Amino acid sequence: MSDFRLRAPSRILLVTTGLRMGGAEQQVAALAREFIARGRQVALVSLTPDCEVPISDAVERLMLDMHKTPLSMAQALLTTRRFLRRWQPDIIHAHMFHANLFARLLTRIAPTPPLICAAHSYSEGGSQRMLAYRLTDRWCTLTTHVSEGSRAHMIETGAVRADRIVVVHNGIDTEQFQPDPHLRDLARAQLGVDAGTRLVLNIGRLVPEKAQSVLIDAYHRMERSRPTTLLIAGDGPERPALEAQIAKLKLAQSVRLLGTRNDIPALLNAADLFVLSSRVEGMPLVVGEALACGRPVVATAAPGVAELLGDAGNIVPIDDVDALARVMQGALSASPGTREDESTRRQRIASGYSLSAAAERWLALYQQLFSAASANQVHSDPCGDA
Numbered sequence: 001m002s003d004f005r006l007r008a009p010s011r012i013l014l015v016t017t018g019l020r021m022g023g024a025e026q027q028v029a030a031l032a033r034e035f036i037a038r039g040r041q042v043a044l045v046s047l048t049p050d051c052e053v054p055i056s057d058a059v060e061r062l063m064l065d066m067h068k069t070p071l072s073m074a075q076a077l078l079t080t081r082r083f084l085r086r087w088q089p090d091i092i093h094a095h096m097f098h099a100n101l102f103a104r105l106l107t108r109i110a111p112t113p114p115l116i117c118a119a120h121s122y123s124e125g126g127s128q129r130m131l132a133y134r135l136t137d138r139w140c141t142l143t144t145h146v147s148e149g150s151r152a153h154m155i156e157t158g159a160v161r162a163d164r165i166v167v168v169h170n171g172i173d174t175e176q177f178q179p180d181p182h183l184r185d186l187a188r189a190q191l192g193v194d195a196g197t198r199l200v201l202n203i204g205r206l207v208p209e210k211a212q213s214v215l216i217d218a219y220h221r222m223e224r225s226r227p228t229t230l231l232i233a234g235d236g237p238e239r240p241a242l243e244a245q246i247a248k249l250k251l252a253q254s255v256r257l258l259g260t261r262n263d264i265p266a267l268l269n270a271a272d273l274f275v276l277s278s279r280v281e282g283m284p285l286v287v288g289e290a291l292a293c294g295r296p297v298v299a300t301a302a303p304g305v306a307e308l309l310g311d312a313g314n315i316v317p318i319d320d321v322d323a324l325a326r327v328m329q330g331a332l333s334a335s336p337g338t339r340e341d342e343s344t345r346r347q348r349i350a351s352g353y354s355l356s357a358a359a360e361r362w363l364a365l366y367q368q369l370f371s372a373a374s375a376n377q378v379h380s381d382p383c384g385d386a
Contacts, residue, residue, distance in 0.1 A: 008367055008370070009040075009090035009091045009113075009366045009367060009370040010039070010040050010041060010090060011040070011041045011043075011087070011088060011089045011090045011091075012035055012040050012041070012042050012043075012089060012090065012091050012093060012366065013042075013043050013044075013045065013084070013087065013089035013091065013092045013093070014028055014031070014032060014042065014043070014044045014045070014093050014094075014095065015044075015045045015046075015047075015092060015093070015094040015095065015099045015102065015103045016028045016044065016045070016046050016047070016094070016095045016096060016099050017046075017047050017048065017095070017096040017097070017098040017099045018046055018047065018048040018050060018096075019046050019048075019050065019051040019052060019053050019055065020048075020050055020052045020053075021052040021053060021260055021262075022205065023120070023170075023284070023285040023286065024095055024096050024120035024121075024282075025052075025053050026053050026285070027095075027120070027170050027171070027285065028044070028053075028095050029053040029054060029055050029056075030171065030173055030355055031171075031355075031358070031359060031362065032044060032055065032056055032059050033056050034171075034355060034356065034358075034359035035359060035362075035363070036056055036058045036059070038359065038363065040363075042056075042058070042059045042060075043059065043060040043061070043062070043083075043087050043089065044059050044060070044061050044062070045061075045062045045064065045080055045083065045099075046061070046062070046063050046064060047064050047066045047076065047098055047099055047102060048063075048064070048065065048066065049063045049064070049065045051063070052260075060087065062079070062080065062083045064076045064079065064080070066102075073102075073105075076102070077102070077105060077106060077109060078109075080102075080106055081106065081109055081110045084106070084110055084112070085110065089113055090113050090366070090370055091113055091114055091116070091366045091369070091370060092106075092112060092113060092114070092115045092116070093115075093116045093118065093362070093366075094115065094116065094117050094118065094140075095118045095120065096118075096119070096120055096121075097119070097124050097125055097129060097133075100117035100118070100119070100133075100140070100143075101132055101133075101136060103115055103117065103140070104117065104136040104139040104140050105136075105139075107139045107140070108139065113370070113373065114141040114142075114366075114369040114370060114372075114373050115139070115140045115141050116140070116141060116142050116143075116144060116365070116366075116369070117140045117142070117143045117144070118143075118144045118145075118146075118168070119143065119144070119145045119146070119150065119154065119282070120145075120146055120170075120282045120283075121150070121280065121281070121282040122147075122149065122150040122153055122280050122281060122282050122302070122303035122304065123153075123209070123280045124154070124159070127157075129159075130154075130157040130158060130159040133154070133159035133160060134158055134159050134160070137159070137160050137161070137164060141369050141373075142164060142165070142166065142365075142369065143160045143164060143165040143166075144165065144166055144167065144168045144365075145165060145166075145167055145168075145282065146167070146168070146169060146170050146282045146283035146304060147167060147169070147282060147283045147303060147304035147307050147308070148167055148307060149303040149304060149307065150282050150283070150303050150304060151165055151166070151167050153303070166365075168358070168361055168362065168365065169283060169308075169352075169353055169358060169361075170283050170285055170288075170353075170358060171353060171354055171355035171356070171357060171358025171359065172285065172288040172289055172291075172292050172349050172353050172354060172355055173292075173354075173355040174292050174346070174349060174350050174354045174355065174356075176265055177264075177265050177268065177288075177289045177292035177293050178265075178292060178293060178294075178346065179269065179293055179294040179342055179346065180265070180269050180293075181269075183265065183266050183269045183270075184269040184270050186266070187263070187266035187267060187269060187270035188270045190266075191231070191270060193229055193270065194227075196226075196227060197226075197227040197228065197229055198226060198227065198228045198229070198272045198273070198332050199228075199229050199231065199270055199271050199272045199273075200219065200228065200229065200230045200231070200271065200272065200273050200274075200275055200328065200332070201230075201231050201232075201233070201267055201268065201270070201271035201273070201274050201275070201290075201295075202215055202230070202231070202232045202233070202234075202274070202275050202276070202277060203232075203233045203234055203261075203264060203267065203268075203274075203286045204232075204233075204234045204276075204278065204286065205234050205235070205236040206232075206234055206235055206236030206237065206238040206239045206242060206257075207236045207237060207238055208238060208279070209278060209279050209280040209281075210234075210236075210238075210277065210278050210279075211277045211278055211279050211300070211318075211319065212232055212238065212242055212277060213238070213241065213242060213245055214277050214319055214321055214324065215230070215232070215275055215277035215324065216230070216242065216245055216246060216249065216251070216255060217245075217249075217321045217325075218277075218321045218322075218324035218325040218328060219251070219255065219325070219328070220249045220251060221321060221322065221325040222325040222328055222329050223329055224254075228254065228332070229254050229255075229256070230251075230254065230255045230256070231255075231256050231258055231267070231271075232255070232256070232257050232258065233258040233259070233260075233261045233264070233267055234258075234259070234260065234261075235259050235260045239257060242257060243257065264286075264289065265289075265293065268289060268290050268293040268295055269293050269295075271290075271295055272295075272296070272332060273295070273296050273297075273298065273328065273331050273332055274286070274287070274290035274295045274296070274297050274298075275297075275298045275299070275324075275328060276297070276298070276299035276300060276302070276305065277300055277324065278299075278300055278302040278305075278318075279300070279302060279318050279319065280302060280303065281302040281303055281304050281305060282303065282304055283304040283307070283308055284299070284302065284304060284305060284308065287299055287305065287308055287309055287313075288308055288349050288353050291309070291312055291313070291345040291346060291348050291349045292345075292346055292349040292350070293346070294341075294342030294343070294345050294346050295345070296313065296331050296334070296341075296345070297309060297312070297313030297314070297345075298313060298314045298315075298316065298324070298327050298328050298331050299313060299314070299315055299316075300315070300316055300317065300318045300319075300324070301315050301316065301317055301318055302318060308353065309348075310348055312344065312345045312348040313345075314327050314330075314331060
């Protein structure tokens with residue numbers, strides 16, 4: 001076997017639907033940084049041109065502007081094929097539904113190395129999307145998901161066979177997300193929250209799946225004899241409805257929608273309690289980020305939550321306003337706990353869900369698939385070295 005076939009995969013091509021400020025998108029950017037730090041070369045193809053997450057200057061980028069028309073998709077595929085031929089990756093790693101299908105179609109028009117398709121949400125879409133996954137499954141080497149529950153759901157819907165999908169957890173940057181008393185004081189001052197006010201925080205897109213309306217109702221029902229503020233960071237189509245709900249419940253003095261933020265570590269340090277109210281998740285990164293900052297967490301039983309949270313926080317049924325109000329109240333009464341409690345929460349993430357550990361898991365998987373592809377190439381090549 002030649003030296004080329006013995007080497008480790010060093011050129012990694014990431015393909016993503018976009019690079020807006022979402023959990024999956026931030027994970028792609030973080031993995032790119034980790035791979036580069038480990039001496040790999042990384043290129044990135046984004047199907048859309050917007051970029052809201054920080055991407056290392058060492059990453060070579062192809063920012064497409066693909067639309068949902070046959071002509072636009074064909075042009076994007078041809079452009080990416082030219083990029084692929086020039087850059088010559090060892091592994092292609094696609095993320096999210098549209099990028100996964102795009103990368104699978106790319107294998108039909110160009111020779112490609114092993115292709116991993118990573119799903120990030122429990123609900124990757126309805127029956128049509130699951131059918132699209134099923135029909136194109138043979139065009140990728142392996143599908144991954146971020147939690148056991150989400151993996152099981154994709155198998156149950158027929159999107160992929162059980163032997164062709166594995167779980168690879170997302171990683172939390174425990175260097176960026178860590179307890180910082182100075183940052184806490186600074187952030188609370190900037191937010192106008194004094195030391196005597198309890199701060200409840202939610203972070204997420206303002207969409208029905210995140211169910212911030214349930215959180216606002218629970219906050220309204222919660223006993224608030226002590227000064228308490230609810231801050232919701234994120235933006236999306238539900239904002240007008242949430243603003244109307246806040247006004248109707250006369251909560252404008254204590255509930256604020258912060259919009260999109262780029263200071264999430266500071267917000268988490270400022271909080272006395274982080275609350276996830278979601279109906280649907282894959283693996284909620286922000287729960288891990290809150291734990292890494294030592295924050296108490298209350299979360300709904302959305303897919304992936306129990307797997308990540310373990311016994312380091314409190315879980316309530318989805319859409320149960322009264323239960324959410326009651327458990328939030330209890331968590332605030334106990335908050336913030338001891339330094340040992342803070343350390344226990346952080347250790348939950350540092351020991352099994354760190355970004356560094358996630359990067360190593362991916363690199364090990366790349367090596368496994370690359371080696372298998374190289375072996376197959378040798379066996380199918382009569383001129384190859386035995």
